[in-house]
Amino acid sequence: MSSIQIEEKSVFNQLSSFGHQKVVFCSDADTGLRAIIAVHDTTLGPALGGTRMWAYKTEAEALNDVLRLSRGMTYKAAITGLNLGGGKAVIIGDNRKDKSEALMRRYGRFINNLNGSFITAEDVGTTPKDMEYIRMETKYVTGVPESLGGSGDPSPVTAKGVFMGIKACVKELFGTDKLAGKSVAVQGIGNVGESLVHLLREENAKVYISDINEERLSYVSSKYGAEVVLNTDIYDLDVDIYAPCALGATLNSNTIDKLKCSIIAGAANNQLADETIHGRLLLEKGILYAPDYLINAGGLINCYSEIAGFSKKRTMQLAENIYEATRSVLKKSKSENIPTNEAANKIAEKRIEDIRKLKASY
Known part of the structure; x- marks a missing residue:
């Protein structure tokens, strides 16, 4: 494993402006995984947010997207009265070409290492099948097919x-x-x-x-x-x-x-x-x-x-x-x-x- 390299000034400026509790950079050479998990706020409960897979032009662009989206999840949960915090994750890559079972399962292990502070679900570029792969490595995932006891299509x-x-x-x-x-x-x-x-x-x-x-x-x-x-x-x-x-x-x-x-x-x-x-x-x-x-x-x-x-x-x-x-x-x-x-x-x-x-x- 290694860290994703992003310009330091850009990282700290953005973290300061959005007020996040935790941002995790995930990288795995064997599977090609490059992902960012952003936990914005867990005051109301564990941070829940989808995992988006997108071919971002730059890593800084991916970071900005995940920070903004995760903050939005905090507000969304709060205003609708749910006992959840806000989080989001992005995987950098083309979901049509770069995705694999091994990559999604490796990503699931990163989620598991957060010990329940972040729970994920499908988003743009990911599917219920991807959530199945993630669930093979962690219980902190929702949106799996109804056939596996999930809630199905939202x-x-x-x-x-x-x-x-x-x-x-x-x-x-x-x-x-x-x-x-x-x-x-x-x-x-x-x-x-x-x-x-x-x-x-x-x-x-x-x-x-x-x-x-x-x-x-x-x-x-x-x-x-x-x-x-x-x-x-x-x-x-x-x-x-x-x-x-x-x-x-x-x-x-x-x-x-x-x-x-x-x-x-x-x-x-x-x-x-x-x-x-x-x-x-x-x-x-x-x-x-x-x-x-x-x-x-x-x-x-x-x-x-x-x-x-x-x-x-x-x-x-x-x-x-x-x-x-x-x-x-x-x-x-x-x-x-x-x-x-x-x-x-x-x-x-x-x-x-x-x-x-x-x-x-x-």
Whole structure:
């Protein structure tokens, strides 16, 4: 084993700004493993977060991604009332070419060495099968197939949380959370996006969809009666709700200027290109933004339920609680005249601080 070499100044600057408890660099020459595990905060419980495998251009880029994502998991767990901390991991490599059983199992041994302070699950570039390999080396993993006693595909739970976030925003603006007659532009129709389209169409919302995969577009459009639009046109649609469910950073100075919607609520992570600048810009423009890490928490809820042994019914009930959590964020944002992402952060930070003080008094 050896350490990944990253410019020292970059490492310490980033660790200082994000406030992490622990960052572990994993390297194994035999399997080609190069990974970073980031444990942001464990005040509320063990840090839970997915493992992402991505062909990062630089190691510094991988570090920045894992630090930002793991911090987001802390806030996500806190605001949804889960007894979990925040963590994340990235494996540097092309998941189509560089992945192997040996690499995933070696990575599982690194997780095991953290003695339960970090629990992982699947993420971009990893699969339930990869979680099976990791479980061969450690018990600190969730998201394994249902056939092995796991919780299975988290997409329906994630979509349910996003759906409840949309309904909470509609209630805030229109006085009722009924979606019949409302128009929604769903950007990205992967597993979560498709599940969201299904829920929206069940309530007779008008749905527009865009995606880079034309085959998926044709399939989802035909199955649910959604209207296909070009990726380049999605920001110009005159709709009630824009639901980004693909890549992050789609909310930037250029796209926000184009938007004609009243509400933004989707499943994508890190939707704001700059949390401070663009959260404020949405507030000034009068667009109601449902913080992504709150309403897309269904995946985390699904993993938490697997650990706690909850039934599928109980898991969906926890996802439905995102409705009231979103309402609380919107109320705080309105009363303090602050962007909704700042309001969500304050609520999450207060819960963490309250529990930290409680533990200090034991």
